[in-house]
Amino acid sequence: MKRNFSFIFISFFIFNSANALGLLGQKEEIFTRQDSLRGSITKERAWWDVKHYHLDIKVNPANNTITGSNTIKYQVLQEYDSMQIDLQNPMEIYKVIQDGKVLKYKREGNTFFIELVASQKPGNIKELTVFYGGKPKVAVNPPWDGGITWKKDNNGNSFIASSCQGLGASVWWPNKDHMYDEVDNMLISVNVPKNLMDVSNGRLLSVKQLKDGTKTYNWYVANPINNYGVNINIGDYVFFSEKYKGEKGDLDCNYYVLRENLAKAKIQFKDVPRMLKAFEHWFGPYPFYEDSYKLVEAPYLGMEHQSSVTYGNGYQNGYRGSDLSGTGWGLKFDFIIIHESGHEWFANNITYKDIADMWIHESFTNYSESLFLEYFYGKEAGYTYVRGIRKNIANDKPIIGKYDVNNEGSSDMYYKGANMLHTLRQIVNDDEKWRTILRGLNSTFYHQTVTTKQIEDYLSQQVGIDLSTVFNQYLRDTRIPTLEYFFKDNQLGYRWTNCVPGFNMPVKITLNGKEELLKPETEWNTIPAKTENPKLEIDKNFYVASFNVTE
Numbered sequence: 001m002k003r004n005f006s007f008i009f010i011s012f013f014i015f016n017s018a019n020a021l022g023l024l025g026q027k028e029e030i031f032t033r034q035d036s037l038r039g040s041i042t043k044e045r046a047w048w049d050v051k052h053y054h055l056d057i058k059v060n061p062a063n064n065t066i067t068g069s070n071t072i073k074y075q076v077l078q079e080y081d082s083m084q085i086d087l088q089n090p091m092e093i094y095k096v097i098q099d100g101k102v103l104k105y106k107r108e109g110n111t112f113f114i115e116l117v118a119s120q121k122p123g124n125i126k127e128l129t130v131f132y133g134g135k136p137k138v139a140v141n142p143p144w145d146g147g148i149t150w151k152k153d154n155n156g157n158s159f160i161a162s163s164c165q166g167l168g169a170s171v172w173w174p175n176k177d178h179m180y181d182e183v184d185n186m187l188i189s190v191n192v193p194k195n196l197m198d199v200s201n202g203r204l205l206s207v208k209q210l211k212d213g214t215k216t217y218n219w220y221v222a223n224p225i226n227n228y229g230v231n232i233n234i235g236d237y238v239f240f241s242e243k244y245k246g247e248k249g250d251l252d253c254n255y256y257v258l259r260e261n262l263a264k265a266k267i268q269f270k271d272v273p274r275m276l277k278a279f280e281h282w283f284g285p286y287p288f289y290e291d292s293y294k295l296v297e298a299p300y301l302g303m304e305h306q307s308s309v310t311y312g313n314g315y316q317n318g319y320r321g322s323d324l325s326g327t328g329w330g331l332k333f334d335f336i337i338i339h340e341s342g343h344e345w346f347a348n349n350i351t352y353k354d355i356a357d358m359w360i361h362e363s364f365t366n367y368s369e370s371l372f373l374e375y376f377y378g379k380e381a382g383y384t385y386v387r388g389i390r391k392n393i394a395n396d397k398p399i400i401g402k403y404d405v406n407n408e409g410s411s412d413m414y415y416k417g418a419n420m421l422h423t424l425r426q427i428v429n430d431d432e433k434w435r436t437i438l439r440g441l442n443s444t445f446y447h448q449t450v451t452t453k454q455i456e457d458y459l460s461q462q463v464g465i466d467l468s469t470v471f472n473q474y475l476r477d478t479r480i481p482t483l484e485y486f487f488k489d490n491q492l493g494y495r496w497t498n499c500v501p502g503f504n505m506p507v508k509i510t511l512n513g514k515e516e517l518l519k520p521e522t523e524w525n526t527i528p529a530k531t532e533n534p535k536l537e538i539d540k541n542f543y544v545a546s547f548n549v550t551e
Contacts, residue, residue, distance in 0.1 A: 039406030044084035061158035067133030086170035086177035098128035142300035160234040169227035229306035252292040278375035287349035302336035304343030325388030342368035356401035363417025419543040492529035508539035
């Protein structure tokens with residue numbers, strides 16, 4: 001029998017079928033108490049709500065150290081006498097003070113348990129200061145392998161940056177390192193040598209010259225911010241700016257680049273206002289007008305740090321000059337500017353509570369690349385691009401990871417997740433309604449941390465269809481759903497196979513030249529159809545396979 005596929009990459013279906021049959025056994029992941037301390041809402045975290053951080057540090061490139069303090073203001077939710085603060089080896093906490101008293105603490109791996117002396121009454125606003133320092137983990141392959149990058153620019157000046165998604169912000173500063181509790185606002189004070197500048201999140205309040213010749217840059221973040229979104233970028237930067245007239249008025253767009261790259265940046269960064277125009281159209285207003293938008297050159301590829309997006313794509317279009325889709329459309333934009341800035345809506349505005357739900361960040365943002373193309377080059381450009389990235393799908397393991405142990409799922413959250421959303425758009429079959437749904441996500445969950453269930457329920461409600469089996473199929477299963485069909489006695493028979501129980505996703509087909517909307521289930525259904533030289537084609541914008549059992 002011959003298999004007909006509605007997408008090009010047959011090899012992935014073969015791989016996936018073998019996996020479904022258990023032919024490619026997966027090694028069971030084993031998690032430790034350290035994973036649970038890092039990834040769960042422990043009782044030492046649950047009783048307090050972080051309100052404000054003042055991170056006050058000195059970065060010394062001469063010996064690759066960071067020293068300083070973090071003053072933590074919090075509200076007591078319930079009475080308790082032990083607080084969990086996270087700081088990863090080899091960094092050390094030297095002292096903790098509350099109400100003028102030095103507190104005792106004990107260390108367990110990357111977790112510190114602080115013994116509180118003062119009464120912690122529900123509703124009270126309290127603060128304590130954690131003094132710390134050391135040589136933080138060096139990032140080996142940033143941003144995927146996080147930590148601090150210590151490099152030099154072409155003129156011999158230090159070029160330093162943080163990147164820590166997944167690994168956690170506690171790799172370089174002490175905090176409540178779990179995504180469920182975002183700090184309401186933050187002051188970031190960074191002391192650097194006099195010939196260097198620090199660029200962090202939010203707006204620059206002041207630069208203080210110290211007697212020892214160093215300078216301290218004070219940045220204030222007015223909006224809630226997730227831990228890994230906090231960053232430092234230190235170098236011999238030059239600055240230029242522009243104002244973007246957006247949906248909420250004038251947005252300050254500030255650019256910091258190495259001195260030798262200023263001319264190239266003024267050309268390449270023209271993608272920023274284009275990005276803002278497209279994404280405000282699709283997703284709603286940029287979520288952090290109060291904190292401005294910044295694009296900052298970094299000594300690695302780039303990252304979505306809130307209001308301080310980092311850039312290291314070599315001032316070229318594509319992903320390091322290549323087209324991830326293989327269609328040509330990926331060379332129409334600078335991948336890092338578009339993708340990492342898209343995270344301002346999906347990651348920094350809407351943030352997952354548990355990294356197992358990282359698809360909320362990456363699927364929507366990967367999909368945003370095609371929406372950018374559609375806005376400027378038309379629907380077929382965007383559609384061609386998102387279909388093109390299917391060649392990068394592995395179908396190796398579920399997109400959703402394990403909860404409460406800081407475990408992310410498959411990297412398919414990018415390309416497969418984007419194609420899941422593209423498939424949902426075909427089900428909606430109304431471009432303006434789809435745009436309203438995307439904008440509604442960003443207004444409904446504005447500045448919130450969320451779960452997969454919240455996003456699934458919202459999409460089902462807005463689309464008007466129970467999409468639970470669709471999400472189970474694409475987020476929790478590795479198989480590509482297959483439409484089996486046959487022609488017999490002037491009937492078309494059809495059903496879904498290679499799928500989760502109860503899978504019932506509608507699918508567009510062209511049957512003998514006429515477009516139809518089928519509503520297959522896992523049991524055979526039939527509709528009238530001529531059986532003389534029949535022809536059935538599935539809309540190629542659905543990420544599914546097909547199999548004609550009559551051939």
